[in-house]
Amino acid sequence: MTTRLPAAVLWDMDGTIVDTEPYWMAAEEELVGSFGGTWTHEDAMRLVGSGLWESARIFQEHGVDLDADAIVAWLTERVREQLNEFGLPWRPGARELLEALREASVPTALVTMSVRSMADDVIAAIPFHAFDAIVTGDSVDNAKPHPEPYLVAAAELGVDIADCVAFEDSPTGVASAAAAGAITVGVPNILPLDETPATVLWSSLDGRTVADVAALALSRKASA
Missing domain, CATH: 1.10.150.240 (Putative phosphatase; domain 2)
Structure with missing residues (x-):
């Protein structure tokens, strides 16, 4: 099967990467x-x-x-x-998938509604260079569920949002990423995501691989 990596992977923070x-x-x-x-x-x-x-x-x-x-x-x-x-309470599989994507040279962005100082604390605790762009709640005019945070992240990376995969754990976050046009993976944490516009729901990031993410990008390309 042809491997098509996404243009970028965009990560929510609270509840998706870390269980804060x-x-x-x-x-x-x-x-x-x-x-x-x-x-x-x-x-x-x-x-x-x-x-x-x-x-x-x-x-x-x-x-x-x-x-x-x-x-x-x-x-x-x-x-x-x-x-x-x-300490940093990692969500299952998040660190492993994030690191694997970095090793595969996939651009990544953090898209969080926490403020920059909070994001910097989390980033500082990650033992590898995790993100090429950082969008925080104090850097945008419109918070999630508005699409602005994800559109800003794609623009900062210089990629088409339609070619990006976004990971989110909340209905508000899923709505934001989906409205922006990203391939949106809902990973439920404390709220159900069944009634959200997620492209796909994954019960966990545990065991997920770069190939799984690439399959999402390939699927969108094939249906375009």
């Missing part, structure tokens, strides 16, 4: 609680994959008396502290 969602949820509960409010698991689930500045309004509605920038800074710092304390 529990860190965010703990920080959210602590923040709301510090203002005398209650933050439930259901509240936290509503925000999975959302932009931080969009989420800030929800915290304000729950009694957090801070402006949006202060909320984003506080949450980010608490998650960074947990990363420093507990």
Whole structure:
């Protein structure tokens, strides 16, 4: 079979590469609680994959008396502290597939709605050069589910988004990548993705190979 590598692979971070969602949820509960409010698991689930500045309004509605920038800074710092304390919680198969793609010379980008300082902490803990471009929540005007983050990543890499494969774990992220035009692989973590516009769903990245990713690019080319 002909091997056709994608023009690039675009990676979400929280919940896709690293399982930091529990860190965010703990920080959210602590923040709301510090203002005398209650933050439930259901509240936290509503925000999975959302932009931080969009989420800030929800915290304000729950009694957090801070402006949006202060909320984003506080949450980010608490998650960074947990990363420093507990380490980088890799999602199954993510590090192995990311490294294999790099060894195959496939361009990669990180497309996360976390801020750059948080992304830099994660990148610094990866023991190889992982990304050719980095798009963060504080570098775009429109957060996921808007297609802008993925379109910016493709533009920075100089590739056609239609020839890119994107990995996402949340409905918001899948919507963003799919709207941009990427081949979108949904890898469910804490939310189901069955009703999303994902091109394909993989139950896990564990055991997935460069050949599996190449097959997605070849399939799109064949159907074009």
